[in-house]
Amino acid sequence: xxxxxxxxxxxxxxxxxxxxxxxxxxxxxxxxxxxxxxxxxxxxxxxxxxxxxxxxxxxxxxxxxxxxxxxxxxxxxxxxxxxxxxxxxxxxxxxxxxxxxxxxxxxxxxxxxxxxxxxxxxxxxxxxxxxxxxxxxxxxxxxxxxxxxxxxxxxxxxxxxxxxxxxxxxxxxxxxxxxxxxxxxxxxxxxxxxxxxxxxxxxxxxxxxxxxxxxxxxxxxxxxxxxxxxxxxxxxxxxxxxxxxxxxxxxxxxxxxxxxxxxxxxxxxxxxxxxxxxxxxxxxxxxxxxxxxxxxxxxxxxxxxxxxxxxxxxxxxxxxxxxxxxxxxxxxxxxxxxxxxxxxxxxxxxxxxxxxxxxxxxxxxxxxxxxxxxxxxxxxxxxxxxxxxxxxxxxxxxxxxxxxxxxxxxxxxxxxxxxxxxxxxxxxxxxxxxxxxxxxxxxxxxxxxxxxxxxxxxxxxxxxxxxxxxxxxxxxxxxxxxxxxxxxxxxxxxxxxxxxxxxxxxxxxxxxxxxxxxxxxxxxxxxxxxxxxxxxxxxxxxxxxxxxxxxxxxxxxxxxxxxxxxxxxxxxxxxxxxxxxxxxxxxxxxxxxxxxxxxxxxxxxxxxxxxxxxxxxxxxxxxxxxxxxxxxxxxxxxxxxxxxxxxxxxxxxxxxxxxxxxxxxxxxxxxxxxxxxxxxxxxxxxxxxxxxxxxxxxxxxxxxxxxxxxxxxxxxxxxxxx
Amino acid sequence: xxxxxxxxxxxxxxxxxxxxxxxxxxxxxxxxxxxxxxxxxxxxxxxxxxxxxxxxxxxxxxxxxxxxxxxxxxxxxxxxxxxxxxxxxxxxxxxxxxxxxxxxxxxxxxxxxxxxxxxxxxxxxxxxxxxxxxxxxxxxxxxxxxxxxxxxxxxxxxxxxxxxxxxxxxxxxxxxxxxxxxxxxxxxxxxxxxxxxxxxxxxxxxxxxxxxxxxxxxxxxxxxxxxx
Numbered sequence: 001x002x003x004x005x006x007x008x009x010x011x012x013x014x015x016x017x018x019x020x021x022x023x024x025x026x027x028x029x030x031x032x033x034x035x036x037x038x039x040x041x042x043x044x045x046x047x048x049x050x051x052x053x054x055x056x057x058x059x060x061x062x063x064x065x066x067x068x069x070x071x072x073x074x075x076x077x078x079x080x081x082x083x084x085x086x087x088x089x090x091x092x093x094x095x096x097x098x099x100x101x102x103x104x105x106x107x108x109x110x111x112x113x114x115x116x117x118x119x120x121x122x123x124x125x126x127x128x129x130x131x132x133x134x135x136x137x138x139x140x141x142x143x144x145x146x147x148x149x150x151x152x153x154x155x156x157x158x159x160x161x162x163x164x165x166x167x168x169x170x171x172x173x174x175x176x177x178x179x180x181x182x183x184x185x186x187x188x189x190x191x192x193x194x195x196x197x198x199x200x201x202x203x204x205x206x207x208x209x210x211x212x213x214x215x216x217x218x219x220x221x222x223x224x225x226x227x228x229x230x231x232x233x234x235x236x237x238x239x240x241x242x243x244x245x246x247x248x249x250x251x252x253x254x255x256x257x258x259x260x261x262x263x264x265x266x267x268x269x270x271x272x273x274x275x276x277x278x279x280x281x282x283x284x285x286x287x288x289x290x291x292x293x294x295x296x297x298x299x300x301x302x303x304x305x306x307x308x309x310x311x312x313x314x315x316x317x318x319x320x321x322x323x324x325x326x327x328x329x330x331x332x333x334x335x336x337x338x339x340x341x342x343x344x345x346x347x348x349x350x351x352x353x354x355x356x357x358x359x360x361x362x363x364x365x366x367x368x369x370x371x372x373x374x375x376x377x378x379x380x381x382x383x384x385x386x387x388x389x390x391x392x393x394x395x396x397x398x399x400x401x402x403x404x405x406x407x408x409x410x411x412x413x414x415x416x417x418x419x420x421x422x423x424x425x426x427x428x429x430x431x432x433x434x435x436x437x438x439x440x441x442x443x444x445x446x447x448x449x450x451x452x453x454x455x456x457x458x459x460x461x462x463x464x465x466x467x468x469x470x471x472x473x474x475x476x477x478x479x480x481x482x483x484x485x486x487x488x489x490x491x492x493x494x495x496x497x498x499x500x501x502x503x504x505x506x507x508x509x510x511x512x513x514x515x516x517x518x519x520x521x522x523x524x525x526x527x528x529x530x531x532x533x534x535x536x537x538x539x540x541x542x543x544x545x546x547x548x549x550x551x552x553x554x555x556x557x558x559x560x561x562x563x564x565x566x567x568x569x570x571x572x573x574x575x576x577x578x579x580x581x582x583x584x585x586x587x588x589x590x591x592x593x594x595x596x597x598x599x600x601x602x603x604x605x606x607x608x609x610x611x612x613x614x615x616x617x618x619x620x621x622x623x624x625x626x627x628x629x630x631x632x633x634x635x636x637x638x639x640x641x642x643x644x645x646x647x648x649x650x651x652x653x654x655x656x657x658x659x660x661x662x663x664x665x666x667x668x669x670x671x672x673x674x675x676x677x678x679x680x681x682x683x684x685x686x687x688x689x690x691x692x693x694x695x696x697x698x699x700x701x702x703x704x705x706x707x708x709x710x711x712x713x714x715x716x717x718x719x720x721x722x
Numbered sequence: 723x724x725x726x727x728x729x730x731x732x733x734x735x736x737x738x739x740x741x742x743x744x745x746x747x748x749x750x751x752x753x754x755x756x757x758x759x760x761x762x763x764x765x766x767x768x769x770x771x772x773x774x775x776x777x778x779x780x781x782x783x784x785x786x787x788x789x790x791x792x793x794x795x796x797x798x799x800x801x802x803x804x805x806x807x808x809x810x811x812x813x814x815x816x817x818x819x820x821x822x823x824x825x826x827x828x829x830x831x832x833x834x835x836x837x838x839x840x841x842x843x844x845x846x847x848x849x850x851x852x853x854x855x856x857x858x859x860x861x862x863x864x865x866x867x868x869x870x871x872x873x874x875x876x877x878x879x880x881x882x883x884x885x886x887x888x889x890x891x892x893x894x895x896x897x898x899x900x901x902x903x904x905x906x907x908x909x910x911x912x913x914x915x916x917x918x919x920x921x922x923x924x925x926x927x928x929x930x931x932x933x934x935x936x937x938x939x940x941x942x943x944x945x946x947x948x949x950x
Contacts, residue, residue, distance in 0.1 A: 023771070044857045
């Protein structure tokens, strides 16, 4: 048989004919197209049963009710809970993207102990038993040496069972050093105490007001309870309510207002008092609301003549007069205090001045007005029985100096902690615990605070996420994320009702984390008698259920408890603190010709939790571009400095120096530059880390002379072409 | 040129004579090789190809449909039902089986495996689903069972009468079940449930007179109705 080329060719042709008549090529073609539809790396979420679970969001103080859609055991979408008294179905971008925190890569997945140098972020995973043992042993050690007072704790909040457990822990232990993160609450609490005479807070019936006078408050930028405020702002539009936004820059709130008054930063108190002076001069004031009215009237008329106020504030005298008339003539006028989201304190002078306006307008404890109400008091635990060690410790002065001497009016002064531990304090600190807070990023003079930590030998973080403070810790005891835990969420946030939300676990804990309440109870029980005795509950859920008592069933059923029938503290105010000097920005004008102020936006989370990947992607490229952060600058000021849009510049303040780009913005006063708060993270993930500048590295605390609160509203700065 | 032409003609005549002589012998081989090639490729395409293309896995343990259908009241629907929101529950989850099988109910080894390795460990059984369509397909049970009042057997065959779980055969290239293309490699089918490709769906739609016209361009169902 001859196998030549023709035979071979005919073999091939036969093969081709046969192949064509077989299913092979046709099936392979179909398969290759289907193959492209089934690539394993193309995400196809598994199907399952869709259910909804209600809970309460605690990512900001706003306290919104959320409804979480789940497919089988996975949470897939967070929505606002319809009908909820705070947000009625609405939700903000932070709450919406909570699942990225729950399932994200920045979670701390188990207790960790530091190996390597502090700040290197080298950790060794340990068991919970070992972790609580380390903590208990260290604490017992310090206590047995009679140094219980050298243990301090920083907490984001002081209300609710978990912060209460932390406070109780320190009390039973023998330390006075429970320190709450600074915020507008400091100013509010002090103002209420000073003006109304009792402990409490203010609340605002914004929905029913018909004239809003906002002194820099971020009405749609996150002030108060953000979703509630945005809904209220819509109502104002519908009802043609006059909204006046007093703001050095054209914020979103200013853009949405009826009228925007660009004010010289830091002069809001003068404007308020100037308006007050006009109101009393015109005889339009409700004198019955103010005790010592006669004296006040004389002081106002003498010190706040309209022309002088116009000069100080940069607002035309005519506009001030219109403002005073409009405010006084409205049926339900309401003045609001607290710049941006209200995360920094205003001075007593400023807070009192604005609350005075409300009193003079006769809106105290009225519909559409400002309410002064006592705090919710539902946690009724038996008093801690202190032993000798604890009593001795509790008698020591606080490390931050609050409550004594010239700081007698303050409850917490975290801004003074650095000073306290840097050698000028009453004693060194040996341990610091941090819960629900990220001071290494969020505290004014954050670099100074982080540096001061070098003086504290042992630092414990309960953070769920690898944030800047956790990076500086020696022991990590990660808490569950809010979607994984039971907790009471008492809401203040400018609400004039008392609201307690219930946070429920929507998914079972995804990692080896433990509820902070549980950690505290377990650790206390692992220590000697006085500590263990102060924590009689078996576990945190028992503690929560007992604390909420008769509210528990309603809370489990409805998810929220609302108290509307509240006895306000008082209807009249006693004016004080007006004569304090105005708060100046640090730095001298000659060296630092510009004023740098921060601004808040709902797109950038500026407290405790950092922006989620979803959120940071919504930030405009005139705020961050690539890794560069921008400052807003008036075109005139920019051209004076030779800076074009997007140009690189070196920004220097008395506290720090950094590189920024400039964004020319007609909506900011000449000579003033503004930077968004909440950026410049060094921790978290690639979506956030390294982007922009941390405003807190450029500013330091400015103490309110009446109490010591950090009331810095800005700092002097200079910009030079890079 | 005259001389050249004559030579060329002679050469050609010689070659032609040679070719004519040997043609019959070589032609046979050509046909033979053609037949060999043809047969080989046919065997390859019809027999060897399906054997290589499909791989086989066993279910985690044997499930006896026939026995379970006897025990329940509503046939297929007892375990494969519609939820309140209209979505189809598909293959039952552990929670449903536990209603009865918290403890072993019988003596079979398969049930023992189930109770020990899955119920006790609270682990979902990783059933291999014969009728799962490729990722590009969206299928609504509600439209067909509630809307068109079809029965389960038309598409899924008589699985309810089976006493054993047959092996799960799947395509090595695409990774989905053999049941979709059908057992027959050429795509020939005897029953409606032998095959579940797009054409089979389209055939049924045509027979039922149901040419939905959601696509203005084609006058038929638009692509996105099933390919979301």
